[in-house]
Structures are given as structure tokens and as C-alpha cells.
Amino acid sequence: NAGVTQTPKFRVLKTGQSMTLLCAQDMNHEYMYWYRQDPGMGLRLIHYSVGEGTTAKGEVPDGYNVSRLKKQNFLLGLESAAPSQTSVYFCASSPYGRGRTDTQYFGPGTRLTVL
Amino acid sequence: GENVEQHPSTLSVQEGDSAVIKCTYSDSASNYFPWYKQELGKRPQLIIDIRSNVGEKKDQRIAVTLNKTAKHFSLHITETQPEDSAVYFCAASRWGDMRFGAGTRLTVKP
Numbered sequence: 005n006a007g008v009t010q011t012p013k014f015r016v017l018k019t020g021q022s023m024t025l026l027c028a029q030d031m032n033h034e035y036m037y038w039y040r041q042d043p044g045m046g047l048r049l050i051h052y053s054v055g056e057g058t059t060a061k062g063e064v065p066d067g068y069n070v071s072r073l074k075k076q077n078f079l080l081g082l083e084s085a086a087p088s089q090t091s092v093y094f095c096a097s098s099p100y101g102r103g104r105t106d107t108q109y110f111g112p113g114t115r116l117t118v119l
Numbered sequence: 120g121e122n123v124e125q126h127p128s129t130l131s132v133q134e135g136d137s138a139v140i141k142c143t144y145s146d147s148a149s150n151y152f153p154w155y156k157q158e159l160g161k162r163p164q165l166i167i168d169i170r171s172n173v174g175e176k177k178d179q180r181i182a183v184t185l186n187k188t189a190k191h192f193s194l195h196i197t198e199t200q201p202e203d204s205a206v207y208f209c210a211a212s213r214w215g216d217m218r219f220g221a222g223t224r225l226t227v228k229p
Contacts, residue, residue, distance in 0.1 A: 035215050046125075046208055046219040047163065054215050063120065063218060094162060098215075107153065108217065110162040 006030055008111035010095050016117045017085045025080040025114050027095030035098040036078035037062075037108065038070060040091040047094065053078055085118045092116070121146040123211050125220025132199055133228050140223045142209035143191040149211040152185060154194050157206045157222075166207075167194070199227045 011026040027036065034055055039047040049062030053072040067089060069081045078097075082089060092115050096108040122145040132138050144152075153168035169176045169183045169192065176183050180199075185192040196203055204227045209220040 037215075037217070039219075044221065046221045047210075048219070049217055052215050060215070062216060106151070107165055107168060110164075112162055 008095055008097055008109050010111040010114050012114060014115045016119065018119050019086060021085050022083050023085065025093055027078040027111055029076055029097040031097065031099065033097035033099045036072065037096040038078065038080045039094045039096065040064065041094060042091050050080065087118045090116060090118045121149055121211055121213065121218040123209060123218045123220045125209050125223055127223060128221065129224045131226045131228065134199060134201060136199055138196045138199055138225055140194045140207055141191060142220050144211040145190065146213055147190065149213045151212040152192050153210050154183060155208045157208065163208060201227050201229050203227050
């Protein structure tokens with residue numbers, strides 16, 4: 005049982021490049037989330053998903069897209085990276101659906117630098 | 120949307136003393152309030168949580184209180200130890216949409 009995993013761990017992009025971050029969970033959780041963490045600002049919710057095939061915008065969704073084609077995977081895409089997207093990205097999942105939230109389990113994070 | 124404010128931003132205590140971190144939230148529909156501990160370079164780890172139908176919860180040296188009327192909740196750590204040094208985040212959630220406070224850097228001096 006690996007929990008929540010993220011790929012890659014580190015990445016450096018040039019402005020305008022695109023990339024996809026992969027989050028995978030093996031706990032059969034319904035809810036999945038993407039956050040970014042910048043120094044002194046805590047974690048900010050980018051997008052989340054309450055089930056396979058569904059996504060919703062969080063606090064800072066601009067510049068990002070997501071997809072949840074399979075229950076265990078949640079992808080975060082950057083179509084045209086900007087230096088302002090330099091951050092640490094955390095994925096999380098939680099077990100309950102049907103309108104009830106619960107403990108979020110975090111992945112190890114992806115450190116992204118955009119030059 | 121929900122707005123969570125957390126105070127203080129830094130807190131320094133002597134080993135054995137108590138530490139209190141306070142958070143306020145704006146959305147009265149928020150129904151889940153977790154606290155996370157994050158050590159440098161690591162992922163956030165849940166230390167305690169409370170739901171909107173409960174006023175207080177305790178787990179050994181850690182306790183959380185919730186005042187729904189005033190829309191604030193607090194983390195209490197008693198008998199602090201050097202290994203409690205970390206950044207602590209509060210959060211408020213409404214049906215999956217979770218908002219975090221900016222964090223409190225706790226330093227416990229031996």
C-alpha cells in the first residue's frame with residue numbers, strides 16, 4: 005500500500021513549456037485534490053475531484069487544468085508555464101464521497117521551477 | 120469563498136510549556152476543521168481534526184476546540200517537546216473545498 009504518490013519529484017521548465025503532474029492513490033479514495041504551497045502562504049487549493057470523471061475549481065485554478073479519468077489518478081496540467089507557477093505542488097486524497105469530507109492524505113510533493 | 124486566518128505566524132516556547140494557535144473562518148457552512156503539522160521539506164501530516172457537531176477533541180497532549188458561533192477554532196499543545204517544532208496549519212472544509220491558514224512556525228526551546 006503506497007498511499008499517495010506523485011510523479012515527478014522535481015522538474016525545471018522554461019516559460020511557455022507544458023507539463024503534466026501525475027497523482028496516484030491506491031486507497032480507493034473518492035476525493036482527490038491538488039494544492040500549491042508557496043513560502044509564507046500555506047497551501048492553496050487549485051482543483052479537486054469528488055469522483056471519477058468530475059472536477060471542480062478551488063481557490064487558485066487559473067493556468068491549470070485537471071483530469072480524473074480513472075478513480076486512482078488525478079492529473080494536473082500546465083499548458084504554458086509561467087514563473088509565477090514556481091511552487092511545491094501537493095496532491096491529496098480522502099476516503100469519503102456523497103457530500104462528506106474527511107481526512108486528507110498528502111503525497112510527497114513535486115518541486116516545480118519555471119525559469 | 121472561505122477565508123481562514125491563523126495567528127500567530129511564529130510562536131516560541133520553552134520545553135514543557137503550552138502552545139496555543141488560533142484560527143478563524145468566514146464560511147458558516149464549513150463543517151470539517153483539521154490541523155496539520157509540516158516539517159521542513161516534508162508533506163503535511165494530520166495531527167487532529169474536529170467536525171462541526173463537536174466542540175472539543177483531545178488526543179494525548181493535543182487538543183482542539185471549536186466555537187461555531189464565533190467561527191473560530193484553536194489548537195492546544197501541552198508539555199511541548201523539541202520534536203513539536205514545525206509549521207502548523209489549520210484548515211476549514213466544506214464538501215471537499217478546503218482552505219488553509221497561512222501557518223504558524225512553532226519553535227520549542229530545550
